[in-house]
Structure formats: C-alpha cells, structure tokens
Amino acid sequence: MPSDALSTTFAALADPTRRAILARLSDGAATVGELAEPFEMSMPAVSRHLKVLERAGLITRGRAAQWRPCQLEAGPLKDATDWLEHYRRFWEQSFDRLDDYLKELQSSRAPKKKS
Template identity: 80%
Template structure:
C-alpha cells in the first residue's frame, strides 16, 4: 500500500462484510481450515475462499501450509492500526460531548439563577 490511509481503506472494506467479521471472530479463537471456517455459513467453499482472499489482502489473516492442511490465522496488526485511527476520533467526540455537557450545565445554572 502507498500509505496508511490506503491500508486502512482496505481493512475497513474487509471489515464491512458481516461474513468476514464472523470469520475473524472464529479465528480469534484459534487457527482453522477453510472447511472449518465454512461450516457455519450457507455458502460454497469457493465463496468462503473469496472472503478469505479479501481478508488476506487486507493483512487481517495469513494462511500457513502444513502438508495438505492450510490453516488460517488472525493477524492483529491491521486491527490495531484501525483501532488507533478510530481512537483518535473517539477522543475528539468524547471531548466535544464533554464540552457540550459542561455548556448545558452552565445554561441550566443560568436559568435557575434567573428564576
């Protein structure tokens, strides 16, 4: 990827799909094969493989090779990058809401003093 924003775009696009989020949730419990990951879904193995390719492109999973077994593993770094990005905005909005709450308290105080 050219820069962090492009990487984040790919990560957020991958996370936008509920099937891919479910796959990541399963992989948070430990590595699994494509067949194991496909079990809870009513879709073909090729469809699950396409989801895995999107997750792999985003860097959210890796696939190993152990003889015939190709386990998928969760990779936390891209999730940490996305969390860091979101955290900056959470702090901004939290500060804005705190300032608004303080302003509303001051307005209420003023109204009580006027009564």
C-alpha cells in the same frame, strides 16, 4: 481496489461475513471448513472472503499436511485502531462540552432558594 493499506483494511472490514470470520479467528487458528460452518454459503464463496482478508493482511494461511489453517494477523487492525483513535478523542471532547453545557443549562433553570 483501494491502494493504501488502511483503505484495504477498511474495505475488508466492510463485510459482516469477513468481520465474523475475524471474530472466530480471534479465538485461534481454524481451517476453511471450520470457518465456513456458521454460514449458508458455498466453500468457494468463503474462500473469496478469505482471499480478501488475506490480501488486506488480516489473515495468513499456513500448511499443515492437507489442512490450510487460517490465523488472525492483528497488525492491520492496530493501524485502523490508531487511525480511529483521533476521532474517538474528538467525540469524547464533543460529548464533554455538551455535558458541560447541559449542566450549565440545568443550573440556570434551577429554582432559586429564598433567604
């Protein structure tokens, strides 16, 4: 099991079911039953996914009578985004250099105008 928070976040995000659950929670709090509806899996399987998300700090579970609504916690997602930002800038700079190179190639191959 990953030991640092960022690794735990990425491990939780590695599963498409957990990403779908987070996407649903971005619309607002939901019960376990509501989160389970779109998936063809048992309630215990959904609960295991929720436990992974909860351990990663991506969701919290409250108490409202007999319901335990889940809520998105965006802090770990911000940390992951901040870490990825460095690499986004790297790729943008690489694409900018490639674009400049391609423009240079195109201009050197353009037919010369006769005077």
